[in-house]
Amino acid sequence: MRHYGWAAFACAMLAPGFITAARADGPPITIGVPTSVQLEVGRDSIDATQLAIDEINAKGGVLGRQLRMIVADETENPQEGVAAINKLTADEHVDVLIGGYTSGVTLAQETHIADSKTIYLEVGAASPSITDFVRRNYKRYQYIFRVSPINAAHQAEALIDFGLGKLKGEAGVEKIAIAGENAKWVQDLAPILKAGLEKGGMTVTSVDLFDADTSDFSPLFTKIKASGAQYIMVVLSHANSDVFVKQWYDAKLPIPIGGIDVKSQDSDFFTRIGGKAVSETVANNIIPVPMTPLTMPFWNNFVARFKRPPVYTGAGSYDAVYIYAEAVARAGTTAPDKVIPALEKTHYVGTEGLCEFDAQHDIKYGPGFISLAFAQWYPDGSRVIVWPKEIAKGAMNPPPWLAGKP
Structure with a gap:
């Protein structure tokens, strides 16, 4: 860890x-x-x-x-x-x-x-x-x-840490789907993420990269649900994640979502999609702690x-x-x-x-340097850090329609 x-x-x-x-x-x-x-x-x-x-x-x-x-x-x-x-x-x-x-x-x-x-x-x-x-x-x-x-490779490492430490280690998730936009940074990230999760004992049921202008995610959600995935690891920045998250919520998909969703870092994301971001857990570079x-x-x-x-x-x-x-x-x-x-x-x-910069002028990553904090949208529209464990401020909760279910 x-x-x-x-x-x-x-x-x-x-x-x-x-x-x-x-x-x-x-x-x-x-x-x-x-x-x-x-x-x-x-x-x-x-x-x-x-x-x-x-x-x-x-x-x-x-x-x-x-x-x-x-x-x-x-x-x-x-x-x-x-x-x-x-x-x-x-x-x-x-x-x-x-x-x-x-x-x-x-x-x-x-x-x-x-x-x-x-x-x-x-x-x-x-x-x-x-x-x-x-x-x-x-x-x-x-x-x-x-x-x-x-960089995307280091972001993949942070997602792997979240997947193995929080999802598998604490929540017991064994099967995970990866869904992201078909962009250069995701193309760099996704193979590293998949390999790292599988090396840590998780099953990656699918990896789907879609066009950034996709507006109907129901076929993707159907495919992921059929795969048996227990969690969707999203990797989004330029895609319309407002639509992605709203459609996930409206479908009451029985699978939580989280990962990297740049637009969900916006301070008004929760309110602008009518509170439908509830329970999405998003990696943040900067958070008020x-x-x-x-x-x-x-x-x-x-x-x-x-x-x-x-x-x-x-x-x-x-x-x-x-x-x-x-x-x-x-x-x-x-x-x-x-x-x-x-x-x-x-x-x-x-x-x-x-x-600090490394030999090729990239910012250094890891203990003592810059990393990511994973924060979940709570029902009141606040964001609560749930990972890493050292700075977590609350529990990671399931979507409301899954609350209380085994």
């Missing part, structure tokens, strides 16, 4: 040393934010970046310079994503890029980022292929870093200012601004060839855990 050790963090940079009281009299340091502005993941990335910028600027900026932000909408389309990168780098000449959401879009952007020689701190996409560019050709792609989320000494200050400040809780891209963007600012301060310049070595030495206690 994995022990996360989140409570073991003894300190955090609540007042980072790179923030100076000196008057900011140099040209501004410009942060370009390419993201999907029409989605909450995009809005939270923008707002959290601004929150961090304002905090740093209020204390004097970095190297006597203020920070400012420029946003470009990359939508969820690779062509638009490339246009957003070109706008920010060629037209706006930003010093750094902080953003991203869709793996396919980010992968399409990478050659353009490399050509621009602009540092890119990615905070939304999970495909391991993103930082594999760095491993295969460091000289060309050294500008690429992933701050958040943990003291994962580190920075978690609750960030959470409370974000909620107070923007009147909604943040999702994972908000936490990742906030941390990315501080990580970049600290690296610039250590380097004494914004020149990428000086800042990149400083970024590679990052040791920063952020909102989600200890942030």
Whole structure:
């Protein structure tokens, strides 16, 4: 069983040393934010970046310079994503890029980022292929870093831990179905998840990847029910999980659901689908518990200012601004060839855990680093952490129509 050790963090940079009281009299340091502005993941990335910028600027900026932000909408389309990168780098000449959401879009952007020689701190996409560019050709792609989320392979490990520890170990689930969208990050994740669950003694009754625009899930639910599965492990981000979860609820499917459902991390997900998310258990990167000494200050400040809780891209963007600012301060310049070595030495206690990069510029995962907390939607619309055991705050309950049944 994995022990996360989140409570073991003894300190955090609540007042980072790179923030100076000196008057900011140099040209501004410009942060370009390419993201999907029409989605909450995009809005939270923008707002959290601004929150961090304002905090740093209020204390004097970095190297006597203020920070400012420029946003470009990359939508969820690779062509638009490339246009957003070109706008920010060629037209706006930003010093750094902080953003991203869709793996396919980010992968399409990478050659353009490399050509621009602009540092890119990615905070939304999970495909391991993103930082594999760095491993295969460091000289060309050294500008690429992933701050958040943990990559799809590591997310699979967290799901395996949840499946074997919580579902099998505590709830006695033996048979599990995997259902997810047919996207690059899920294609990377699903084989690892299946192999890990089976190695741990569970039976994976089916693995189904469906188009993101699927609107009728009844055939899938019928197939999964017939397979004998006792739990559906979902892996969703771009798919219409509002429809997926509502149809699961309306069908009163006798199988609980949970896993990774990015839209179910939205603060309004429960209410916007009429409470039908009840009992869904979702992996979260950021949740209002003291994962580190920075978690609750960030959470409370974000909620107070923007009147909604943040999702994972908000936490990742906030941390990315501080990580970049600290690296610039250590380097004494914004020149990428000086800042990149400083970024590679990052040791920063952020909102989600200890942030360090591995050799291919991917964020590290595991005990003491960043991981996932699994929270269940309760009938009153609250989210309660049920896994890992060390930080669990309540029991994982079955769907209402299965309550009391063996």
